[in-house]
């Protein structure tokens with residue numbers, strides 16, 4: 001971990017998914033270890049930001065407890081995470097925006113530090129081996145016009161569009177438990193608090 005002061009940042013938690021693997025439940029509100037997933041993420045990122053944005057698709061009133069700002073998809077048809085990223089960047093109060101999925105409660109301070117310490121005028125993204133993880137990233141707000149142009153042209157993949165912007169990698173080992181997504185009933189029921 002570097003001693004360099006971290007830049008002020010907004011944090012965008014993506015919680016607007018369809019939750020098909022959970023039988024259609026609103027994933028951020030599903031409990032793991034006795035608390036909603038979004039509550040775990042809130043606790044993790046709160047010390048890093050005074051601008052916590054949650055991107056949701058339904059149940060906005062329930063998410064309000066954990067957010068400084070809420071953004072809702074402009075369509076109820078689950079347009080995908082890139083929709084949430086666009087909406088979040090558009091309201092972010094800081095130049096750098098840490099983006100995380102709502103179902104990764106094992107993200108830790110060290111990983112957040114590494115991502116924010118690398119913040120620059122390119123996206124910073126976690127990479128596992130050759131695989132980039134577009135939903136664990138720090139985005140400068142200035143990439144919004146590129147995302148908008150891509151969206152208007154029909155692009156829906158955050159990974160494809162962010163890869164075009166010469167991202168900086170934060171390398172993690174394959175299977176790094178901090179990146180685990182708890183997106184099935186089995187994982188939620190059987191993943192322990194400590195690995």
Ligand SMILES: Nc1nc2c(ncn2[C@@H]2O[C@H](COP(=O)(O)OP(=O)(O)OP(=O)(O)O)[C@@H](O)[C@H]2O)c(=O)[nH]1
Nearest residue numbers: 015016017018019020021078079080081084101102
């Ligand atoms: N705002 C927004 N976020 C989304 C949308 N779809 C997925 N996400 C978020 O993107 C992240 C990755 O989503 P996935 O796990 O691929 O999809 P999911 O809909 O949550 O779950 P499955 O339906 O089981 O695949 C999660 O944090 C989701 O909440 C969407 O349509 N809008």
